Amino acid sequence: MRYLPLSNADRAAMLATIGAQRIDDLFADVPADALNATIDLPPHRGEQEVERILGAMAAKNRTAASGPFFVGAGAYKHHVPATVDHIIQRSEFLTSYTPYQPEIAQGTLQYLFEFQTQVAALFGMEVANASMYDGSTACAEAALMARRITKRGRVLLSGGLHPHYAAVTRMNSELVGDTVTPMPLDPAGEEDIAAAIDDATSCVIVQSPDAFGNLRDLRPIAAAAHAKGALLIAVVTEVISLGAVMSPGEMGADIAVGEGQSIGNGLNFGGPYVGLFATRERFMRQMPGRLCGMTQDADGKRGFVLTLSTREQHIRRDKATSNICTNSGLCALAFTAHMTLMGEAGLRRLAAINHQRAIEAADALAAIPGVKVLTRSFFNEFTLRLPQAAEPIVERLAARGVLAGVPGSRLWIETPEADDLLIVAATECVTGEDIERFCSVLTSALEDLR
Amino acid sequence: MTTRYTRDHEWVRQDGEHATVGITPHAAEQLGDVVFVELPAAGASFSKGQEMAVVESVKAASDVYAPVSGSVVEANAGIVDDPASVNADPAGSAWFVKLKLTNPAELDALMDDAAYAAYLETL
Numbered sequence: 001m002r003y004l005p006l007s008n009a010d011r012a013a014m015l016a017t018i019g020a021q022r023i024d025d026l027f028a029d030v031p032a033d034a035l036n037a038t039i040d041l042p043p044h045r046g047e048q049e050v051e052r053i054l055g056a057m058a059a060k061n062r063t064a065a066s067g068p069f070f071v072g073a074g075a076y077k078h079h080v081p082a083t084v085d086h087i088i089q090r091s092e093f094l095t096s097y098t099p100y101q102p103e104i105a106q107g108t109l110q111y112l113f114e115f116q117t118q119v120a121a122l123f124g125m126e127v128a129n130a131s132m133y134d135g136s137t138a139c140a141e142a143a144l145m146a147r148r149i150t151k152r153g154r155v156l157l158s159g160g161l162h163p164h165y166a167a168v169t170r171m172n173s174e175l176v177g178d179t180v181t182p183m184p185l186d187p188a189g190e191e192d193i194a195a196a197i198d199d200a201t202s203c204v205i206v207q208s209p210d211a212f213g214n215l216r217d218l219r220p221i222a223a224a225a226h227a228k229g230a231l232l233i234a235v236v237t238e239v240i241s242l243g244a245v246m247s248p249g250e251m252g253a254d255i256a257v258g259e260g261q262s263i264g265n266g267l268n269f270g271g272p273y274v275g276l277f278a279t280r281e282r283f284m285r286q287m288p289g290r291l292c293g294m295t296q297d298a299d300g301k302r303g304f305v306l307t308l309s310t311r312e313q314h315i316r317r318d319k320a321t322s323n324i325c326t327n328s329g330l331c332a333l334a335f336t337a338h339m340t341l342m343g344e345a346g347l348r349r350l351a352a353i354n355h356q357r358a359i360e361a362a363d364a365l366a367a368i369p370g371v372k373v374l375t376r377s378f379f380n381e382f383t384l385r386l387p388q389a390a391e392p393i394v395e396r397l398a399a400r401g402v403l404a405g406v407p408g409s410r411l412w413i414e415t416p417e418a419d420d421l422l423i424v425a426a427t428e429c430v431t432g433e434d435i436e437r438f439c440s441v442l443t444s445a446l447e448d449l450r
Numbered sequence: 451m452t453t454r455y456t457r458d459h460e461w462v463r464q465d466g467e468h469a470t471v472g473i474t475p476h477a478a479e480q481l482g483d484v485v486f487v488e489l490p491a492a493g494a495s496f497s498k499g500q501e502m503a504v505v506e507s508v509k510a511a512s513d514v515y516a517p518v519s520g521s522v523v524e525a526n527a528g529i530v531d532d533p534a535s536v537n538a539d540p541a542g543s544a545w546f547v548k549l550k551l552t553n554p555a556e557l558d559a560l561m562d563d564a565a566y567a568a569y570l571e572t573l
Contacts (some may be wrong), residue, residue: 310510
């Protein structure tokens with residue numbers, strides 16, 4: 001029996017039909033220097049041998065669990081209970097794609113409704129969607145939504161917005177012809193962004209805790225935005241913080257977006273993650289993404305149903321509010337499962353532990369000669385100013401088993417004023433011993449390099 | 451006052467230099483239960499055929515096009531507050547906008563009652 005579906009004669013006949021000489025002719029548009037004709041791979045090996053070789057390669061990675069870990073900057077290591085994994089591995093959940101028939105798959109629709117309810121409650125908003133790809137795309141979609149609502153074309157970015165979020169937002173907004181104005185780098189969280197809002201501004205995007213860890217009071221910014229007819233978009237990259245601080249909704253934000261990875265989801269090498277998106281009821285029809293509602297069927301029984309689908313691309317086509325017509329279903333389920341297990345009281349306790357660990361770490365690090373904590377008001381992340389460039393020090397500490405944080409130069413490329421900054425996160429996974437170890441290797445590294 | 455119709459199922463009723471615009475009973479019936487209407491602001495101007503409003507039912511969202519050129523004198527806040535009125539009285543109280551006409555002659559190119567009735571027969 002022959003397993004190859006096409007013979008050489010079949011291929012020749014197909015090429016002749018479309019007027020090509022060789023299969024390579026079909027790829028003539030690929031630039032020659034992008035083609036790698038000489039991929040140098042060894043010959044095939046047996047399965048055991050491959051496992052041994054790849055295992056040795058994987059062992060070179062330093063994972064978040066392999067030692068003291070203080071890395072954050074938009075992705076946070078939190079404990080995920082084993083129950084979460086058990087729930088999301090149920091095949092009814094694991095194998096299903098985002099629903100399109102409005103009322104099929106009641107189980108999936110119910111957890112999406114619960115997810116939305118949790119996100120709306122966390123953000124202090126009236127309505128949340130069934131999730132976006134990640135925090136940065138949620139941020140970019142929020143800027144486009146503000147454009148639709150205000151019919152204005154200037155996006156103002158805080159200097160404390162995570163630079164990856166700024167980059168994604170800038171790309172999306174500039175592609176539709178909007179102007180994106182970033183504020184200068186703001187490690188201390190002292191910018192006067194309210195003064196930069198003008199009559200052409202569609203939205204002002206402010207992150208809290210910001211990329212340096214600063215907790216920001218959004219209320220005066222909301223008031224200034226509204227006085228000019230602009231919207232305030234609040235960004236939260238560490239959603240656990242909402243167990244401790246005032247919500248964006250309470251502070252007057254019109255749209256709140258964020259990254260939900262911290263609840264229920266591991267670091268996963270940077271993705272897949274789950275974008276959170278919430279807004280006021282009056283802006284609901286301009287919201288992107290999928291939306292699930294609760295209703296009653298003909299017999300008066302509770303049911304869940306996709307709603308306002310007429311905004312979406314599979315119905316509204318080119319007039320849709322967004323070209324997002326999916327969601328991060330499994331990550332949203334993990335979020336919902338973890339959030340349900342914790343409840344409000346559990347989230348508040350978890351937030352308090354995070355804050356306490358960060359205070360302990362900041363106090364210990366501040367005692368090291370030459371190290372200055374720049375962040376005055378923070379949740380579980382803060383920024384250090386080191387007496388020299390942070391990146392070589394981070395490398396040196398990594399070699400000694402401590403992942404110390406994210407150097408400023410890693411996030412703000414070719415920005416000299418960020419070079420001596422080190423962004424340090426301390427979650428509930430950090431122990432007192434981890435903090436001691438961090439301080440001792442940092443102290444000796446600074447002495448060695450002096 | 452005569453009423454004229456477009457092939458996209460808008461009606462337009464002229465009153466001197468002004469005209470009232472809505473969607474036809476046929477359009478309302480085809481849409482099903484209307485749940486949302488988005489209207490332009492007073493002062494907005496449109497040329498014939500431009501998207502002017504959005505009407506959304508439980509099963510579809512459709513654009514409403516300006517049947518003739520003009521600027522919006524008044525939008526019907528009543529149908530925004532009560533979208534179901536578009537199903538109840540599409541040819542009457544559930545009008546969408548009142549326009550100040552910029553080229554009244556455009557009305558002559560639209561269908562009259564008999565022509566629209568004949569057009570519906572062909573659908």
